Amino acid sequence: MMASEPTRQADAGPQGEISPLRFAGPESFDIVAQSRPETLAGVTSVVCVPTFKRPDMLEATLRSLATQAGSHDFAVIVVENEGREQAGATRAKALLDAGLFKGFVIVESRQGNCKAYNAAWRCALTRFPALQHVLGIDDDEEAEPGWLAAFLAAAATAPAELFGGSVRPVFADRSRAWLAAHPVFRSHYQTSGPVPMLYSSANYLIRRSVLERLGFPFLDESFDFTGGGDTDFFTRAKAAGFRFWWVQEAAQREAMPQRRSEFGWIAARGLRNGAISAAIQRRQNPGPAGRAKVLAKSLALLAASVPRGIALGLKTRSGTIGLYHAQVALGRLMSEFGIANEQYRKPEKN
Numbered sequence: 001m002m003a004s005e006p007t008r009q010a011d012a013g014p015q016g017e018i019s020p021l022r023f024a025g026p027e028s029f030d031i032v033a034q035s036r037p038e039t040l041a042g043v044t045s046v047v048c049v050p051t052f053k054r055p056d057m058l059e060a061t062l063r064s065l066a067t068q069a070g071s072h073d074f075a076v077i078v079v080e081n082e083g084r085e086q087a088g089a090t091r092a093k094a095l096l097d098a099g100l101f102k103g104f105v106i107v108e109s110r111q112g113n114c115k116a117y118n119a120a121w122r123c124a125l126t127r128f129p130a131l132q133h134v135l136g137i138d139d140d141e142e143a144e145p146g147w148l149a150a151f152l153a154a155a156a157t158a159p160a161e162l163f164g165g166s167v168r169p170v171f172a173d174r175s176r177a178w179l180a181a182h183p184v185f186r187s188h189y190q191t192s193g194p195v196p197m198l199y200s201s202a203n204y205l206i207r208r209s210v211l212e213r214l215g216f217p218f219l220d221e222s223f224d225f226t227g228g229g230d231t232d233f234f235t236r237a238k239a240a241g242f243r244f245w246w247v248q249e250a251a252q253r254e255a256m257p258q259r260r261s262e263f264g265w266i267a268a269r270g271l272r273n274g275a276i277s278a279a280i281q282r283r284q285n286p287g288p289a290g291r292a293k294v295l296a297k298s299l300a301l302l303a304a305s306v307p308r309g310i311a312l313g314l315k316t317r318s319g320t321i322g323l324y325h326a327q328v329a330l331g332r333l334m335s336e337f338g339i340a341n342e343q344y345r346k347p348e349k350n
Contacts, residue, residue, distance in 0.1 A: 021125060023216050029079065029119040032086075033093040033105040040102065044132040045074040045152065047103075048120035050113060051088035051139035052081045057255065058088050059095065064142035066100050070149045074135075075103035077123050081116040083109025088139065112224030117201065118217045125211060135205045141167065141252045150249035151205045154192070160243040162234065163205040164198040165250030166190070176261035181316045183324050184269045185256070189246040197238050201230035203252050210242055225342035228276030235280055263320060270324050274298075274331025275340050295336060302329035 047065060051058045058078070065076060078096075080089035092105045104127065108119035117136075124134050133155060137143055147165065154163055169185045171177050179185055189195050198204065211218055214236055223229030238244070259265050281294045305325035313322020334340075 021212060021216060023122060023126075027119075027122065028110060028115070029106045029108045029123065031104060031106050031123075032080075032089050033096050035075070035096065035102040035104075040075055040128060042130050043073055043075045043128050044130050045072065045135060045148070046124040046128055046131060046133075047074060047076045047135045047137060047148075048117070048124065049076060049078045049137055049139060050081055050116040050120065051078060051092070052111075052116075053085075053087065054139050055087040055091040058139040059091055060142055061137060061139050062092065062095055062101055064144075065137070065148075067145055068143065068148040069145045072148055072152060074148060075128065076101045077103050077120045078105045079116045079120040079123075080105070080107045081109075081111055081113070083107060083111070112221055113227070114217075114219035114221045114224045114229035117219050117229070118221070121211055121218050122216060125208070131208050133205050133207050134211070136201055136203065137252060138202055138254070141202065141254045144251040144253070147250050147252060150247050150251075154245060154247045154250070155205055155207070158194075158245045160194065160245035161207045161210050162198055162237055162242055163245045163247050163250070164189070164195070164200070165203040165205075165247045165252065167200075167202050168251065168253045169256045170253050171256045171261055172258050173261050178316075178318065179256075179261055179266070179321075181318070182266065182321045184266060184273070190248060192246055192248045195244050195246045198234045198244050199231050201233075202254070203250065205247075205250075210237055213240055213242075223276075226276065226279075226340045227272060228279065231276060232280050232283070235284070266320065267323070267327055270327030271331035271334065272340075274328035274333075275335035277328070278332040278335045279340075294332075298329060298332035298336070301332065302326070305329045 049058070049061060062076065078088065078092040080086050082088065086107060089105050089107050095101065096103070096105055104123055106119060106123055108116050121134055124131055135151060151163060151165065166187045169180050171179065188199055214233070219229040219233050221229070223232060278294055278298060281297070282291060285291070285293050308325040309322045312324065313319050316322070
C-alpha cells in the first residue's frame with residue numbers, strides 16, 4: 001500500500017493524544033510502559049528504537065543514548081516487534097522504570113520492520129505535542145557520545161528535511177575487519193553536506209513535516225521481510241521535493257556477528273539490494289514500457305558489473321568485494337521472476 005495524503009485536521013484519540021494527521025483504523029500497538037505525560041510535553045526530539053529478540057544488545061543501545069553529550073532534552077520510543085516472549089520490552093520497561101531514559105515502551109506484535117517503524121512514528125506524532133523531529137537507531141547499534149548533538153546542530157542550520165549519519169561496522173571476528181570496505185557495510189557518504197538521497201534507516205533524523213506530508217502508513221509494509229521500505233520512503237520523500245543532508249559526525253557503531261562476515265550472508269545481501277532497487281524503479285515506471293526500461297537497465301548493469309567488479313576487487317584487494325556489482329545485477333534480474341530474498345523473515349538469524 002502506498003501512503004495516502006493526510007489531512008491537516010487535529011486527531012484526538014481515545015487517550016487524548018493529538019496529531020495533525022488522521023490515521024485510518026485503530027492503533028496496532030500496545031503501550032506497556034511510559035513516562036509521566038508532564039515530563040514529555042516539551043520534548044521536541046524522539047529517538048525510535050525497534051527491537052526483536054536482542055535484549056542485551058538493546059540495553060547497550062539504550063545506555064549509549066543515556067550518555068549523549070550535552071543537555072539536550074529528548075525521549076525514546078522502544079518498539080518491541082516480537083509479540084510472544086517480549087524480552088526486549090521487558091528489559092526496556094525495567095530500564096525506563098529505573099530512570100535510564102524517558103518515553104514509551106510499546107509492542108507491535110505484527111512482525112515486520114516497516115510495521116515497527118510505522119508504530120513508533122505514529123506513537124511519536126500522537127504523544128509528543130511539541131515534536132519537531134524523529135531520530136532512529138537499531139537495537140544492534142550504539143550511538144557515539146556526540147551523535148545526538150551533531151544531528152541537532154545540523155537540523156538547526158541545514159536547508160534540508162531528512163538527515164543521515166555514518167555507521168561503523170564492528171566485526172565480532174576481528175580478522176574480517178577488512179570487510180568494512182564492502183558496499184553492504186560501508187556508509188553511502190563520508191562527507192557532511194547536501195546529498196542526493198538517503199537509502200537506509202539505520203541512522204537518521206527526519207523532520208515532522210516529512211511524516212505529515214507523506215502520510216500514514218509512512219513505510220510500505222510490503223517491504224517488511226525483504227527490506228527496502230526505508231529506501232522506498234526516501235524515494236517518495238525526494239519526489240515530494242524534500243531535501244537530504246549527510247552528517248558524518250552523527251556516528252554510530254554497529255555490531256556485526258560472525259554470520260554477517262560469511263560469504264553466503266554477504267552474497268544474499270547483494271542480491272537483496274539489487275531486488276529492492278529494481279522493485280522501487282518498477283513502481284516509478286509502471287506498465288509494460290516501464291518494466292522493459294527497468295529490465296534494460298538490469299541487463300546493462302549486469303554487463304557493466306564485469307569491469308566494475310574487477311576495478312572494485314583491485315581497489316579493495318578482495319574478490320569477495322569485487323563480486324558485489326554482479327550480485328546486485330543478478331538480484332535485479334531474479335526479481336523480474338518474483339524471486340526475492342526475505343532476509344528479515346527471521347530477524348534473529350540476520
